[in-house]
Amino acid sequence: MQNHAAGQRPRHTGKRLLSQDDDQEAMFRLSSTSKDSSRNVRPRKYRTEEAEAEYRTFPYELPEVVINEHDPQPGLGYLPIDSIAEVERKQAHRKSCPENYFNASRRRSTSPMANRAQMADIERRSTRYLNVIENRRPPYSQPSITRARSHEGHESPPDRYRGRTSHSTSADREIINPSFHGGGAFAGASHFTIEAATMIDNSVSITERVGGLTRLQQFMASSALYDSKERFDPPKCDENTRIRLIGKMTGWARDSDISQRMLCLTGPAGSGKSALQQTVVEKCAEEGSLLAAFFFYAQDARRNNLGTLIPTLAYQIYQNIAATRKPMIKAVEDDPAIFERKVDIQLNRIIIVPLQDALQSPGTFPRSWPRNIFIDGVDECRGEVNQIHLLQLLRNLALTLNHSEFALKICFASRPEHAVRSAISARGHLGRSGLLYHIDLSEHNATSDIRIFLQRRLTEIAETTPYPLPSAPWPSEDDIEKLADNSSGQFVYAATIIKYLSERRRSPFSQLQVVLSWSPGTKRRERPFAALDTLYTSIFAAASEAYKESKSIDDDLVLVRYIRMLQVMALTYTEAQPGAVEALLGLEQGELQILVSDLHSLVDPEGSGLGLQFFKLRFHHKSVPDFLQDPDRCGNLFISSTRIALDLLSLSTRWLVDEARIEDCLSKEFALGIWLICALEAITKGSDTEREELRTFLAGSGNDWAIVEKGFSLHSWPSRGEHFQAFLHRCNVLNLFNKSKHPEWSKPLRMVRSLDPVISNKLLTAEGRWKKP
Template identity: 35%
Template sequence: MLVQNTAANAQLDSSARYDAPCCDQDTRVEVIADIMDWIHDREAPTRILCMTGAAGSGKSALQQTVAERCRALKLLAASFFFSASDPSRNIVSKVIPTIAYQLGLLHPIIRSSIGHAAESDPLIFSRSLRTQAEVLIIAPLRNVSVDHLRGIPSVIFVDGLDECIDEDHQTELLHALKVITEDGPSYFRLFIASRPEWAIRAALEENGLLHHAASHIRLSDDYDASDDIRRSLWKSLREIGARSSDPRARVQSWPPFEGIESLVGLASGQYIFAKTVIRYVSERRSSPVERLKTVLSWTVDGGGVAKPLAILDLLYINVLSAAQAAYEVASPALPGHFLELVRFYSYEAQHPGEPHQEATLAKARGLRMVEQLYDIQEGTYDAVFSDIRSLLTVRPLGENLYVHIYHKSLSDFFEKESRSQGLYTPIHRVWAWMAPRMLRRILSSSDTAVEQAIVYASSHVQLNWDDFEEATFLYSAVRAVVYSLVWQSEPEYTAVTEAWVQFTEGGGWNRMDKCLSSAPNTAWNSESVLDRICLLWAGPYVLPNFPVVLDTLREKGMLPLAVDLAAKKFHEKWQGRFAGVVGNAD
């Protein structure tokens, strides 16, 4: 009975895991030492260690490496390695029986006690996980004398909790595992690794299940893996070069220092990037020199045809697809727009330093203000990010919250249809979706904000950011609308066109003109926020595209007369107004 309910593939030495990732020699030395110190410390205040980290940060490799080291030291009691793609180990029902089975192998008396418990209750495997833990693990161990338990291996490993397909059952499993450490032998240790998804995050938060019971390693935040990644890349590529038939790969100058440094930077501390590059370059059917060139050119400027990061893309696709399904089930405020929201938020974090991007305005205000300005229900970002915290997260700074993308290649993934495939959501599609709500937001801006903005702009006074979000938002909104019109496919024009009609009928053009026309022509050298917004409006991003927008809509018969007349009128006015700065904006 016990064997039938055990997941053989989930154990450390399973043949299904013959190529399990592990840490390269002389890498992750610091974090491994910290984990081993905790394992050896019988006086440690906690019996549970939780390690969370971004997708591809090396959690499973660390689990594998530490588990193998514990096995060599006769400390490994049991292990369970989840895998979302393996039906035998992506469910929690196999976990407790699998751990019990391995504990039974440690000593004949333990095996007999566990076997008897399973035979005494044939339905034990259909009971709650806590009951299974109490009957199959805790009670049998209590029946064994202290003398027999002395020297028994004591460390249990659970890897990839986030790959369990039922999130609610993840929490149930954490309850059961906690019971084992509380009611089992006092020297037992439990090491859990997971992406920082909802179940483990909630358990570790204040007042959470494991808040006081577990130590916490934030792998992506607490340890800088750059040196280790550099060492792994250098060592592995040198070995690949030595085996290659290409003489260029066997010279001392290969791989080039600049190439290694470029890869280290692109890796952003995530091992999966480096490991994927190494696998790609090691393909024996072609030259490692040429394949490394492909990786560097492809990742930097997108010019390559090959897909050296297919494994990483698959990881992103799987994480995002699962999160999208969970988001829709949760009945969100904006159903059917998960990808647009992810793309929007990630875009805000993607260009934090370019003054002509909406991201500058967004990041200066923080996510809460972004949601207010873009007419998105407060807290929507939290629902969107709930199941993708392994890819990007929200970090506080002062009173604001900002988006942080763990891995740089995620931005490239969003930008390239060849990588994101069915999840591809170009930024202009986001703007098309945003356009109607942004135009409505402009119409609802208070007259007071516009009037005060005019006074401040006319007198060259620096705008107070907190007081004039609505006025400064005008540039972002209109520019985004123009983007959406210029690049959209025909089916997506309709909603935007209708929004323009409402905008025209509601006096939106006059409202926008009030602000834009108030700035002096010295905008290029001005420190006024509104001045700079006016300049950017006049630059190569918006105003020159207006005739293209109008012509396209006319050709499609989708430009209502009232909108056409208003657009031409204000375009001519603004073109003359900003004629002196359009050429300088480049």
């Protein structure tokens, strides 16, 4: 910068000690070893009136700073002379009157190059200056050269800036590169000398103490909250439905003195567990008794594991109990890696300990605190080990927080899968704890509630649809009754139908006819059960993967194949001992229990007689067998009925030729029934390729048929008119009785004919085609 002529603002190159009166009017003069030290500006107090007038007409002349040309970060150590208000005023003036800025620059130099250099210099210095002011950095502590202002006389910095304070009383100190010492007023500056100064560094890195709540928010799963926007319009109980169950659950939530502080809600897939949880959670939130909630969901990576559970619960506790906030945030800030530690440690440090500290805080009223925690979808947490661990965590939490004025209560809902069944059994850790209150939805018939739901929703659709409806009342009572019966007590079926009929681009009348006339295997463009199919697919896929890994079998469909075989066995009208079923399928003893252990949300274990004297597979819902038999619905899980029949035909034949079992009349009846049904299935529904496979199998059986025929003759077979008639009719149509063309069918058909000669004679009379082989 060039020297000013007479009458202009003079340069100030001398040293002067500043008093407190100079705080807002002067800039501290730093002695520089640089050749450019003459650029320091004279404080306003010593300017002439003419210089002051020029300064005011050129409002963008900012305080000069001592700059060393070798400084890698020049200008970071300046001390401004203007107040924040003054700087903001100048900034506003600059934006409103840019011509003053340009004209003032022209008066300082007539050289275009110099003019541009001055403008660039002013722009650079003003940007640095305003950035610091606008960012509201903590005030720098100025060195006290006269020692008139001692350390004790300094105003204490705000709490958020309070940190390590360092002192230096050296007479003269030359700082070569203090940047390695940390932050501060001279961070990054170098090659300047401070004489006889007492230096106090009040700067501090605030990242260590700020961010406890922020980190909690970062690691929580907002989509798991009961009112999350990501769960918009979650399932809830319809008005005037599930009244009794809702009353039980809300009564439990309101009872602060109940000893059974862990409510377990179980039920088959689609029975309405999540809808009940959502309804009761919202009621508790309205009443102020909700402490926290977490909704697991297998398809959401943020809420299908234990990683986000504790931070999400902790965040809600932080919001609902003010006394836990300081100890909870302190725990997070003291250990920034807390969320990388084991879940047990997280639970103890950021939930249990803060709640215990809050209980001991004076002036708190724990009896008024909310105390209900709801966990939905334990079975949606990935991995059986994680599910077991989760239930142990919940038990420990309930046992630990059992204060006389604050007894924590936990409600969790799940399908009756292995981890939950084991925990709540009489020998399980929850069953033995004395804390458990169990509600099993399979014991509550929901048909009447489903009927109410269907009637209300279908009426709403009829009132709002733009499509013409039939002249008769729609829906009819018969329609509603059939849908309610098809639902088998599962709300998910009814909800899926309503969603399908609500499609605004299609007539609800025609869509309802599609639903009512649906049969497995029918080729259709519509998919009225898409939501239901997704649910069933996820359950079967997860169970198949777990079973395949446990048996080290390289077959993705091994579990589905066994279930399909058990389906066919259920058609024999004969109940068999579990041991006989396992032997026929080639399973180890007790394997049947393991086979369906991950399918209790679809398979009815008690109705099937699992663990009892006789076994016969039964499902909770009628739509499960339909799902498995329809390739359009089950997709990659599909195995044709004929394929299953051929497999079982081979297994039952092997069973029958075993002399050791031939006198076992009950097992023989079971095996003979399977043989007959599988043969019927292969003949009536098989493709040409599958029937050829069946023919090859029969032709290759050889002398085994003599033993099989003996098995048939030793048993008085009851009449199965419908099956026999269909079977024999199909054999006749395919000309299988022609011994010369189909010799492989000679012995099998003779056995079948001997079972029910009355049916065969009727067929012979009616068709006139019966020919003895």
